[in-house]
Amino acid sequence: MNLLVIGAGYVGLTMSVCFAELGHSVICIDKQKSKINALLKGELTIFEKDLDKLLVKNLQSKRLKFDISMKKSVENADVVMIAVGTPFEGKLNGYNQSGIYSVAKEIARFINKYRVIVIKSTVEVGTCDKVEQIIKETNPKADFDVVSIPEFLREGSAVYDFFNPERIIVGTGSPRAKDIIKELHKPLKKKKLVFTSRRSSEIIKCASNAFLATKVHFINEMADFCEKVGGNVCEVAYGMGLDKRIGREFLKPGPGYGGGCFPKDTKALASLGKRVGASFNLIETVICANENRIKGFAQKILSCVKDIKNPKVAFLGLAFKSGTDDCRCSPGVDIVLELINKGVKVCVYDPVAMKNAKTILKSSVFYAKDEYEAAKGADIIVFATEWKQFKFLDWTKLSKIVNNKIIFDMRNIVDKQETLKHGFECCKIGC
Numbered sequence: 001m002n003l004l005v006i007g008a009g010y011v012g013l014t015m016s017v018c019f020a021e022l023g024h025s026v027i028c029i030d031k032q033k034s035k036i037n038a039l040l041k042g043e044l045t046i047f048e049k050d051l052d053k054l055l056v057k058n059l060q061s062k063r064l065k066f067d068i069s070m071k072k073s074v075e076n077a078d079v080v081m082i083a084v085g086t087p088f089e090g091k092l093n094g095y096n097q098s099g100i101y102s103v104a105k106e107i108a109r110f111i112n113k114y115r116v117i118v119i120k121s122t123v124e125v126g127t128c129d130k131v132e133q134i135i136k137e138t139n140p141k142a143d144f145d146v147v148s149i150p151e152f153l154r155e156g157s158a159v160y161d162f163f164n165p166e167r168i169i170v171g172t173g174s175p176r177a178k179d180i181i182k183e184l185h186k187p188l189k190k191k192k193l194v195f196t197s198r199r200s201s202e203i204i205k206c207a208s209n210a211f212l213a214t215k216v217h218f219i220n221e222m223a224d225f226c227e228k229v230g231g232n233v234c235e236v237a238y239g240m241g242l243d244k245r246i247g248r249e250f251l252k253p254g255p256g257y258g259g260g261c262f263p264k265d266t267k268a269l270a271s272l273g274k275r276v277g278a279s280f281n282l283i284e285t286v287i288c289a290n291e292n293r294i295k296g297f298a299q300k301i302l303s304c305v306k307d308i309k310n311p312k313v314a315f316l317g318l319a320f321k322s323g324t325d326d327c328r329c330s331p332g333v334d335i336v337l338e339l340i341n342k343g344v345k346v347c348v349y350d351p352v353a354m355k356n357a358k359t360i361l362k363s364s365v366f367y368a369k370d371e372y373e374a375a376k377g378a379d380i381i382v383f384a385t386e387w388k389q390f391k392f393l394d395w396t397k398l399s400k401i402v403n404n405k406i407i408f409d410m411r412n413i414v415d416k417q418e419t420l421k422h423g424f425e426c427c428k429i430g431c
């Protein structure tokens with residue numbers, strides 16, 4: 001099939017590469033010329049495990065193309081997927097969907113035969129209806145269906161998730177569109193297509209993210225409780241997670257959820273709930289507590305070094321989690337900003353997110369080339385993301401280069417016994 005993907009961000013790019021890998025002919029377009037030029041050369045514009053090899057392979061096979069122009073691509077496509085960004089905008093108290101609406105207008109002009117328009121971006125409930133209306137108004141003769149297929153890929157394991165989906169939610173009432181969507185996913189071996197109404201599909205996406213964010217918040221509060229009463233949150237989470245009704249996933253405590261999705265999806269859902277008179281008190285509490293966690297964690301770091309004059313912090317992990325270079329709403333970056341505001345000297349390191357972090361932190365911190373350079377002369381080493389390489393540091397080497405042997409492990413990844421052997425004091429979360 002011929003597929004056109006609009007938007008080459010984390011979602012659009014992954015979808016384009018993976019659908020090409022399934023054998024479809026894919027064109028991915030983006031307005032940013034520099035991005036398209038890099039992708040045409042086989043250079044990945046984001047960090048995503050396994051995506052680089054698939055990008056090059058599918059460019060070479062000519063199943064995957066990149067472009068900046070819409071006209072020809074829409075005319076040839078059976079399915080058009082809209083995967084443009086919908087950032088949260090404070091003024092609107094919701095998603096800024098202007099990108100989706102202008103793309104809808106543009107596509108409409110070039111629809112010359114039946115097309116399925118898929119909304120992949122995370123959107124407010126009712127967006128598919130609006131897109132349908134825009135296309136009808138722009139081109140009254142256009143023959144098309146607008147379908148909601150929300151994205152459930154996780155950054156860092158997006159390729160794995162694409163080929164091993166737990167469910168593919170398809171919001172449509174159109175039998176014609178259903179057949180085309182079935183055909184599009186036919187080469188995918190493991191698939192579970194679930195057909196719903198468009199609005200249910202749109203709700204499933206934000207409800208899933210809000211539920212997972214709530215689960216993370218729950219275990220974070222449980223970690224705080226364990227610290228007060230002397231339990232171990234890792235043991236508690238394990239014991240709870242064995243109950244299938246609870247499940248083991250998303251019970252890892254940390255500095256709070258972040259990224260391009262949970263923070264904006266929870267806020268957008270809470271705000272829409274309020275507007276329509278169905279308030280989400282629980283989600284509002286989660287949002288507030290998650291934001292407060294940043295200040296609380298910065299304070300925890302400062303109290304670990306309260307007896308040291310002008311302490312120097314080695315901060316490891318800047319993206320919102322490991323496995324990605326995405327620093328949007330990163331708890332790590334926000335905690336660094338809190339520390340800087342308090343006049344603390346910070347030296348940072350992240351295996352892949354230094355470039356993105358620099359756009360936010362600018363020249364306010366020192367950028368190290370690795371964990372050891374960051375730790376040189378440090379009074380405390382902070383672990384903010386769960387990169388595997390952080391688990392296997394050379395503690396003998398570190399114990400010789402730090403100024404004070406203190407560790408603050410926000411993700412419970414460090415082997416405490418090992419650090420104690422080297423004379424470190426190791427503070428973990430919820431134990």
Ligand code: UGA
Binds near residue numbers: 257259
């Ligand atoms: C999330 C969803 O998991 C995807 O299904 C969805 O497609 C995506 O948002 C999206 O809407 O596009 P992602 O943002 O990549 O994916 O990140 P997650 O792995 O879900 O983690 C979200 C946040 O929760 C991170 O800050 C992570 O560190 C935190 N988290 C997660 C915890 O603190 N503890 C956990 O046990 C799990």
